[in-house]
Amino acid sequence: MTKIDKKGNFLDLVPERxxxxxxxxxxxxxxxxxxxxxxxxxxxxxxxxxxETVKIHFDDRGTAVWELIDGSHTVEQIGKLMEKDKNKDETMDKVYGRLTEFLTILSRNRFIQFKNY
Structure with a gap:
């Protein structure tokens, strides 16, 4: 796992499955x-x-994010692509908040890892 620069911007990181x-x-x-x-x-x-395994099922949004976690999209790019799926009353701050929380949970459980862009 790549050591992440703590002073860097989370949006510049590239998640990998x-x-x-x-x-x-x-x-x-x-x-x-x-x-x-x-x-x-x-x-x-x-x-x-x-x-031997446990299945963890994602909803539609989780599936959409997971498919974008391909080692080439930054968190910011994933957020911009998710913007079109947001609800009318949802702000971009809320979209990015949900996205970063989801990615943090995936990372904590070692389902993904981040590399610097």
Whole structure:
């Protein structure tokens, strides 16, 4: 993972995907997150009929953002592309606030990582 310059602007960072994912039949994204890190726990769980992964499903906005996280768009570019999907009464500040919160959660859980632009 690249060390991020703390003094830089969050909007200049480029998010990259860092986990497996797929789409449902209706086009929504879901992440495939390993259920167990421990090999012996994994073996026990598989014998009990548990799956190896947990699926985390995104809504339409989450799916749209995830598809733009391709290692080439900055956070600012993703925000500008998301502007067309915003509600009439939603300000751009609110769009960027939601976007940065979503990306921060994804980063904290190591589903994405950031690189400097």
């Amino acid at each position: 860092n986990c497996q994912w797929d789409k449902t039949g209706d086009g929504r994204v879901y992440l495939l997150v390993p259920r167990f890190k421990n090999q012996w726990m994994k073996k026990i769980a598989l014998k009990l009929g548990k799956s």
